Amino acid sequence: MSDQALSELLRRAAEGDPPPPDGGVSVLPQGAEATPAVLAFTAHHVVVADVPEEWVRARLPADDLSAPLNPPFLTALCAATGRAVNNIDAVLVATGPAVAPELGLTPADDRTHERVRRAEDFRTDIRVWTCPGGLVLLGRGVGGRWEVAAEVDPGFRGKGLGRALFAAARALAPQGVPVWAQVAPGNAASLRAVLAAGYRPVGAEVLLK
Structure with missing residues (x-):
């Protein structure tokens, strides 16, 4: 219950x-x-x-x-x-329809990426996609909600790829479900990218590992 x-x-x-x-x-x-x-x-x-x-x-x-x-x-x-x-972390959520940007995302089975390994500590049913310069994943986290994480390679930063990856996650998630993002408040670049992708602040949270 x-x-x-x-x-x-x-x-x-x-x-x-x-x-x-x-x-x-x-x-x-x-x-x-x-x-x-x-x-x-x-x-x-x-x-x-x-x-x-x-x-x-x-x-x-x-x-x-x-x-x-x-x-x-x-x-x-x-x-x-x-x-x-x-x-x-600051916690944000996106709801409603979304269109995936044309990033050439490809499903990936690689579980060796550091971002994926960190996600496995807190999420289940993890799905990963990659594109030149970036990675985005979705997994089931707190309360069974769908959560997003993204990584942009150093040489591709500052060009809007992070925002595009977070936006793509909204279209990649099962239809009609909210997508949640957790961002360290000091990570201003990621916070700007998540906000620009249509996520809105909901609160904050801490998980105990």
């Missing part, structure tokens, strides 16, 4: 109906999720982990909206789950 609750929460967020900005914290069991996570929306957080709800609330100051993504709580959650913080 918790897995369905998380999937439904994400579906509604993709449609523009995130959790209410009430300063609250929702706690969901990890269930079938591969990794514990903390999801942040505007003035509402969701903790997905196999820890008691009382444990979570006892470690979060009631008057600090940012506490679930701050080091004290994340350190405690890592200790309780035996995991480590991977990264705190």
Whole structure:
């Protein structure tokens, strides 16, 4: 039931109906999720982990909206789950029809690329496409959602290929499903590319590896 609750929460967020900005914290069991996570929306957080709800609330100051993504709580959650913080990412989503740019993308079976290996730590059902100078992949991540990652070779950067790869992912995904992107806030180039490809900010999140 918790897995369905998380999937439904994400579906509604993709449609523009995130959790209410009430300063609250929702706690969901990890269930079938591969990794514990903390999801942040505007003035509402969701903790997905196999820890008691009382444990979570006892470690979060009631008057600090940012506490679930701050080091004290994340350190405690890592200790309780035996995991480590991977990264705190900005989360974006794209919905609606999309047309794939003409990039000459070719399905690839290569699982040795570093970007693909990193994706396998957090995603299933990974599909990879390559083109001259770039790679894009889709996989099932948090709550079963479809997530995109892209890589542009150094010699091809600054020419719009990243934006085109993120746009292509929207057309490559199963018809009608939202496509999600997680971007490190400091990676300004990727953030600009994702925004330019039609993705909109939804919140932030951290996965525990």
